Amino acid sequence: MNTDASTTPRALATEAVHAGREDLAALGVHSVPLDLSTTYPSYDSRAEAARIDAFAATGARPEGPPVYARLDNPTTARFEDGLARLEGAESAVAFASGMAALSAVLLARASAGLRHVVAVRPLYGCSDHLLNAGLLGTEVTFVEPDGIADAIRPDTGLVMVETPANPTLAEVDIRAVARSCGQVPLLVDNTFATPVLQRPLEQGAAIVLHSATKYLGGHGDVLGGVVACDEEFARTLRQVRFATGGVLHPLAGYLLLRGLSTLPVRMRAQSATAAELARRLAADPRIARVHYPKLGGAMVAFEVYGDPHAVIAGVRLITPAVSLGSVDSLIQHPASISHRIVAEGDRRSSGVGDRLLRMSAGLEDVEDLWRDLCEALSAAGAARPVSLPAPLPLPAHVRDAAARPQRTAAR
Ligand SMILES: *Cc1c(COP(=O)(O)O)cnc(C)c1O
Numbered sequence: 001m002n003t004d005a006s007t008t009p010r011a012l013a014t015e016a017v018h019a020g021r022e023d024l025a026a027l028g029v030h031s032v033p034l035d036l037s038t039t040y041p042s043y044d045s046r047a048e049a050a051r052i053d054a055f056a057a058t059g060a061r062p063e064g065p066p067v068y069a070r071l072d073n074p075t076t077a078r079f080e081d082g083l084a085r086l087e088g089a090e091s092a093v094a095f096a097s098g099m100a101a102l103s104a105v106l107l108a109r110a111s112a113g114l115r116h117v118v119a120v121r122p123l124y125g126c127s128d129h130l131l132n133a134g135l136l137g138t139e140v141t142f143v144e145p146d147g148i149a150d151a152i153r154p155d156t157g158l159v160m161v162e163t164p165a166n167p168t169l170a171e172v173d174i175r176a177v178a179r180s181c182g183q184v185p186l187l188v189d190n191t192f193a194t195p196v197l198q199r200p201l202e203q204g205a206a207i208v209l210h211s212a213t214k215y216l217g218g219h220g221d222v223l224g225g226v227v228a229c230d231e232e233f234a235r236t237l238r239q240v241r242f243a244t245g246g247v248l249h250p251l252a253g254y255l256l257l258r259g260l261s262t263l264p265v266r267m268r269a270q271s272a273t274a275a276e277l278a279r280r281l282a283a284d285p286r287i288a289r290v291h292y293p294k295l296g297g298a299m300v301a302f303e304v305y306g307d308p309h310a311v312i313a314g315v316r317l318i319t320p321a322v323s324l325g326s327v328d329s330l331i332q333h334p335a336s337i338s339h340r341i342v343a344e345g346d347r348r349s350s351g352v353g354d355r356l357l358r359m360s361a362g363l364e365d366v367e368d369l370w371r372d373l374c375e376a377l378s379a380a381g382a383a384r385p386v387s388l389p390a391p392l393p394l395p396a397h398v399r400d401a402a403a404r405p406q407r408t409a410a411r
Contacts, residue, residue: 020082040065059235076253086195091234098211100246101225108236114157121350124166125339149180162189164293167334167358168351178204196267214325222255270298274361303355310380317372324360331359
């Protein structure tokens with residue numbers, strides 16, 4: 001029997017608690033050392049020059065101290081190692097936010113002359129905006145998943161999808177999409193699923209992106225982003241990060257590593273709550289439509305008959321705020337907030353209607369959440385409209401027959 005802990009594959013729940021921390025016992029500590037240094041002293045400038053040259057040439061993590069905190073940080077590196085392990089990736093590179101992470105990916109591809117991106121809507125509002133506005137000198141073609149292969153050009157550097165997507169929870173078949181990408185790397189924004197529910201690299205994606213602000217942190221108190229990929233692309237990302245400065249603060253790296261340890265239990269518990277809320281909402285006459293992924297997850301979106309703004313104003317336990325993935329439940333109106341920056345026509349055509357609300361289920365008791373949601377829906381007068389389209393007038397013979405007293409069926 002192979003009992004070597006370094007080669008026996010471990011379950012995700014085990015990795016979540018131990019990855020990035022294997023050396024702690026040997027260091028004689030139990031919690032992760034938090035290194036807040038901005039700079040690292042050295043009396044040997046020749047050695048420092050060699051280290052800087054090596055990083056410039058390869059983008060590999062420097063051996064030993066990092067020279068300067070924009071280059072690397074040992075606490076953040078632990079979070080990167082942990083997340084890479086959970087996603088089944090060779091490497092991961094952390095950034096100041098999800099948007100800083102996406103920016104670095106776009107810059108890395110554009111710097112290789114590959115400025116064209118093919119993307120599937122909906123995407124998180126600011127990702128859509130960054131691509132559509134071409135702020136980084138990139139150009140985007142938005143397509144349906146089955147249009148990806150035809151949209152790819154010689155200068156296409158990236159195909160990007162989000163699944164389940166923010167905010168409609170629309171899903172794409174990662175394997176099928178990966179096949180239509182050919183040699184172009186597929187980026188999957190895995191923020192909503194997390195590696196607990198879905199590991200896109202196993203399905204053919206080349207790059208996984210997270211807004212670590214959401215489930216990875218899990219407590220609404222840290223902003224961060226991370227890209228999981230092969231070491232070759234990670235090296236380019238580290239060079240971009242060094243040059244552009246979108247680094248994750250080490251305290252954020254510390255908190256995100258800590259967040260990983262409870263990620264599997266949080267995802268399971270919050271997903272069970274979201275699934276139950278989705279089931280109840282689907283049966284509720286005040287709700288026109290419920291969106292809940294086949295994959296599961298802790299997000300639920302729904303369209304109300306009544307005024308969505310009144311629902312937001314009516315919640316008391318659930319926090320009316322943008323963002324998601326925290327231990328407490330949040331609700332927001334995508335057309336007003338998370339997707340406000342997307343032009344109205346693009347928003348509507350990607351399924352983000354004015355009556356859509358997006359809720360992030362937390363760890364509260366499901367009955368308390370349901371009561372709060374029900375009261376907000378009722379206070380909003382959000383009931384199935386009484387003014388349903390008037391029934392067509394019945395033909396005379398049917399109307400007359402209906403007016404006659406019913407004979408009891410005696411057959
Ligand atoms: C929030 C979010 C982002 C952006 O992340 P920030 O950490 O806010 O910069 C990207 N993608 C998805 C799916 C998100 O929900």
